[in-house]
Amino acid sequence: MPVLKKINKYLPENLRLFLLPNYRRLCPNILNIIFLPQLRCQYCCPYCIWNRFTPDDFKSAYHSSREWREVFTNLPPAVVTITGGEPLLYKDLSDLIEAFPKKHIISSLVTNLGAGVERLRSLKRRDFRVMVSFHPSMTTRQACVKSLLALKKSGFSNITINFVAYPDYISLIPSLKKYFENETGFFFRVDTFKDPVRKYNERELAYISEYKKSGIIAKDRTESYDFEDTSEKLCRAGKKLLVILSNGNVYSCMEGYYYSVCLPYKDKKHPQDNFYLGNVFDGNLKIRAQNTICRSACVELCDIELAGVRKRI
Numbered sequence: 135m136p137v138l139k140k141i142n143k144y145l146p147e148n149l150r151l152f153l154l155p156n157y158r159r160l161c162p163n164i165l166n167i168i169f170l171p172q173l174r175c176q177y178c179c180p181y182c183i184w185n186r187f188t189p190d191d192f193k194s195a196y197h198s199s200r201e202w203r204e205v206f207t208n209l210p211p212a213v214v215t216i217t218g219g220e221p222l223l224y225k226d227l228s229d230l231i232e233a234f235p236k237k238h239i240i241s242s243l244v245t246n247l248g249a250g251v252e253r254l255r256s257l258k259r260r261d262f263r264v265m266v267s268f269h270p271s272m273t274t275r276q277a278c279v280k281s282l283l284a285l286k287k288s289g290f291s292n293i294t295i296n297f298v299a300y301p302d303y304i305s306l307i308p309s310l311k312k313y314f315e316n317e318t319g320f321f322f323r324v325d326t327f328k329d330p331v332r333k334y335n336e337r338e339l340a341y342i343s344e345y346k347k348s349g350i351i352a353k354d355r356t357e358s359y360d361f362e363d364t365s366e367k368l369c370r371a372g373k374k375l376l377v378i379l380s381n382g383n384v385y386s387c388m389e390g391y392y393y394s395v396c397l398p399y400k401d402k403k404h405p406q407d408n409f410y411l412g413n414v415f416d417g418n419l420k421i422r423a424q425n426t427i428c429r430s431a432c433v434e435l436c437d438i439e440l441a442g443v444r445k446r447i
Contacts, residue, residue: 136358246266297325391409428443
């Protein structure tokens with residue numbers, strides 16, 4: 135784990151993206167946890183699955199940093215991604231990060247910085263990657279750059295700018311990438327847009343193809359859901375990947391949460407699949423001992439990479 139801490143702190147994002155498709159071959163036994171202490175968000179991005187489909191009672195759930203420290207103290211050593219919702223809206227975030235159990239690695243924190251940068255700048259601990267999501271429907275590129283430079287000045291050196299190739303902005307991606315990288319020196323990462331009710335049209339797919347050829351989008355990024363794909367997939371979800379929500383519910387993967395809770399995914403879940411693993415506050419969490427076979431459609435890259443999803447032959 136100490137070696138992983140060094141790699142996580144200094145590994146450039148473009149090299150990390152290159153290695154991610156082989157993550158489970160390189161790190162077969164590491165437990166990864168995607169942790170969402172806060173599901174609310176001050177933004178309402180048109181492509182955000184969490185804002186559109188997460189139930190209100192999930193968004194309002196809250197547990198203190200003390201409660202979460204106790205939870206993570208009792209979990210096996212893991213590499214943890216803190217995301218949301220917007221994690222900067224979680225009022226105990228600073229206390230949680232500063233006193234996070236040392237047996238775990240905080241790999242990254244995913245934020246839109248819309249709640250400001252002061253909470254991050256006040257941290258003594260800065261050994262994690264900050265993944266800053268830029269949403270042009272909610273803020274300006276100039277405002278985002280100002281926040282990024284403030285973080286850079288305060289000592290955060292490993293920052294990545296995330297951007298979703300939403301159809302409305304797809305033609306702007308090359309100019310946005312050039313602008314952000316020139317202004318900040320940070321890597322501008324582009325991910326494809328995946329939605330259960332809308333797919334890219336032919337013109338938009340042509341852009342995606344062009345961006346993959348030029349290296350703007352990684353070649354392994356997926357474009358759309360094929361809910362008719364009921365092929366058997368073998369993965370480590372629930373064994374080496376956990377998704378922990380603000381209410382304490384634990385799912386085997388991100389896609390598993392969508393299928394378990396969110397419309398219109400619930401109607402698409404294969405009847406043989408079960409993604410819910412229990413609740414950390416109810417004491418009934420059961421981490422899987424074996425790899426699992428899943429038949430529901432899977433295009434979420436964090437699941438595919440961190441769970442090592444492989445189609446069975």
